[in-house]
Structure formats: C-alpha cells, structure tokens
Amino acid sequence: MEQEDIRAGKNPGRDLEIDSEALKCRLATPTQIATEPGIRTDLIRIEKLAKVYRSGDSDLVIFHELDLSIAAGDQVAIIGPSGSGKSTLLHLIAGLDSPTSGTIYYRNKNITNLPEAELSAFRNREIGYVWQQHHLLPEFTAEENVMMPLLIRGVAPAKARSEALVVLEEVELSARGHHRAGELSGGEQQRIAIARALVAGPSLLLADEPTGNLDGRTGEMIFRLLADLRRRRRLTTILVTHNLQFARECNRVLKLEGGALYPELGQE
Ligand SMILES: Nc1ncnc2c1ncn2[C@@H]1O[C@H](COP(=O)(O)OP(=O)(O)OP(=O)(O)O)[C@@H](O)[C@H]1O
Numbered sequence: 001m002e003q004e005d006i007r008a009g010k011n012p013g014r015d016l017e018i019d020s021e022a023l024k025c026r027l028a029t030p031t032q033i034a035t036e037p038g039i040r041t042d043l044i045r046i047e048k049l050a051k052v053y054r055s056g057d058s059d060l061v062i063f064h065e066l067d068l069s070i071a072a073g074d075q076v077a078i079i080g081p082s083g084s085g086k087s088t089l090l091h092l093i094a095g096l097d098s099p100t101s102g103t104i105y106y107r108n109k110n111i112t113n114l115p116e117a118e119l120s121a122f123r124n125r126e127i128g129y130v131w132q133q134h135h136l137l138p139e140f141t142a143e144e145n146v147m148m149p150l151l152i153r154g155v156a157p158a159k160a161r162s163e164a165l166v167v168l169e170e171v172e173l174s175a176r177g178h179h180r181a182g183e184l185s186g187g188e189q190q191r192i193a194i195a196r197a198l199v200a201g202p203s204l205l206l207a208d209e210p211t212g213n214l215d216g217r218t219g220e221m222i223f224r225l226l227a228d229l230r231r232r233r234r235l236t237t238i239l240v241t242h243n244l245q246f247a248r249e250c251n252r253v254l255k256l257e258g259g260a261l262y263p264e265l266g267q268e
C-alpha cells in the first residue's frame with residue numbers, strides 16, 4: 001500500500017491496521033445504535049464492570065463491580081492515582097478492550113458483546129479520542145491525518161478534505177494543513193489530534209491526559225481549546241487528568257481509587 005493510494009482514499013484502513021472485514025461491513029451496513037424505548041436516557045451506563053489481568057497464578061484486579069451512568073451532555077473528569085485503572089476504563093468504554101465481566105450500554109445498547117466489525121463502526125461513528133500521545137501519522141500532512149476517520153468510513157476524498165478543513169479552522173491550524181504532522185510542534189500536533197477526533201462528528205469525546213506531554217502554558221491552551229469545542233459541539237466528555245484545576249471545570253469529578261469510583265469535591 002503506497003502513501004499515494006491512501007491519500008487517494010484507496011483502502012485507507014489497511015495501513016491503519018483497520019480490519020478490512022470490519023470496514024466492508026461498515027460500508028455495506030451502516031450501524032444504527034438503536035435506543036430501546038421507554039427506559040433510561042443515559043448516554044453510557046456501566047453495570048458491574050470488572051477488569052482482571054491474569055499473570056501466572058495471581059490475578060491483578062483493577063476493578064470489579066464498577067457502576068457508572070453518564071448522561072448526554074455530561075462533562076466528567078476522572079482523577080485518581082497512577083495505576084488505578086483510568087486508562088483501562090476509557091479503553092473499555094471505547095470498546096478497545098474487553099471487560100472480564102459486566103456490561104457497558106451505549107444509548108441502551110450493550111456494546112460489550114458486539115461483533116468486531118460492528119464495534120469498529122460504532123467507534124468510528126460515535127467516539128472521538130484524544131490521548132496523551134497524539135498518535136498522528138508523521139509522514140502524512142496535518143490535513144490527511146484529519147481526513148483519515150472519514151476515509152475509513154468510506155467518505156469520498158474530496159468531501160473528507162473539505163470537512164477536514166472546517167475542523168482545522170476550528171483548531172486554528174488551517175494555515176498548517178499541508179505540513180507533515182511530524183514537522184509540527186507538540187501543541188500543534190495535539191490540536192491536529194483534536195481535529196481528527198472531532199471530524200467524524202462523534203457524540204462522545206474521550207480524552208486521556210491530553211495535556212500530559214505538554215508544558216504548562218501549551219497544556220492550558222489545549223485544555224481551553226478542548227473545553228471550548230466540547231461546549232460548542234455539545235459533546236459528552238470523559239476527561240482523565242492529573243490536573244485538579246482542569247478536573248474542577250467539569251460538571252462531575254470522579255476519583256478512581258482501590259477499584260471504586262467516588263464522587264470528588266462534593267460535586268455529586
Ligand atoms: N495488558 C496488561 N496486562 C497486565 N496489567 C496491565 C495491562 N494493562 C494495564 N495493566 C495494569 O493495570 C493497572 C491500571 O493501568 P492503567 O493504565 O489503567 O492506569 P492509569 O490509572 O491510567 O495510570 P496513569 O495515571 O499512570 O496513566 C496498572 O497496574 C497496569 O500495570
């Protein structure tokens with residue numbers, strides 16, 4: 001697979017290690033995450049979630065019987081000591097990892113037992129992620145990186161490009177769209193990663209220490225940008241952070257410690 005093929009939108013999934021069967025399924029049968037009528041309106045509901053890593057004879061229990069409900073529009077910060085399982089929880093919510101037991105519902109649909117193809121389609125449509133590392137493709141331009149989720153979804157390259165330009169404008173980097181991602185500064189790369197997370201119009205933004213690799217001033221700028229975008233786009237957000245000041249700007253702050261989630265700062 002040549003870079004030119006990817007730029008032209010030909011099988012963009014392969015180089016991104018996207019399961020081609022998943023991609024085919026996605027293109028053939030658009031997923032509808034149906035809402036079962038008459039029950040709860042939470043965007044996410046987690047019931048008795050457990051994650052246990054087995055190593056040799058011993059079990060490492062990260063959490064068990066974890067319950068959490070997040071309503072559409074909630075801004076949730078998750079804080080807690082290193083190793084308490086914050087990233088693990090985000091990975092499970094994103095469907096990037098499977099729980100040992102328990103259930104995660106997204107709009108009342110159980111996503112813990114979806115076939116991989118449906119899960120990939122769900123992630124592409126519903127979830128935007130921003131990680132501590134930007135995970136951009138350094139040899140590709142900023143614009144091409146932002147186009148990628150749309151190309152994976154099967155959007156025509158010209159349309160993907162025009163939508164990418166709109167989001168690049170939102171992160172105030174439209175002037176740098178033709179620069180290779182690897183040539184941009186850390187803060188600029190994170191802004192591109194934010195644009196890539198938002199270009200496909202997700203309902204849920206997951207951010208795992210998005211300012212963790214940046215100096216204080218750049219981190220503050222990225223946090224402000226994220227806060228502004230999630231307000232403007234009415235995104236439900238789960239932000240994992242060690243920065244209490246950032247956490248306190250969310251409407252819910254939860255602490256993950258000893259395998260349980262506790263409301264912090266008297267917010268709940
Ligand atoms: N694949 C794995 N196999 C075994 N143990 C794992 C695996 N992935 C994570 N862990 C362990 O699970 C625990 C929780 O990890 P996790 O990365 O979720 O913590 P965290 O709260 O995000 O920490 P930090 O604040 O440092 O990012 C850690 O003790 C980690 O070593």
Ligand SMILES: [Mg+2]
Binds near residue numbers: 086208
């Ligand atoms: Mg982590």
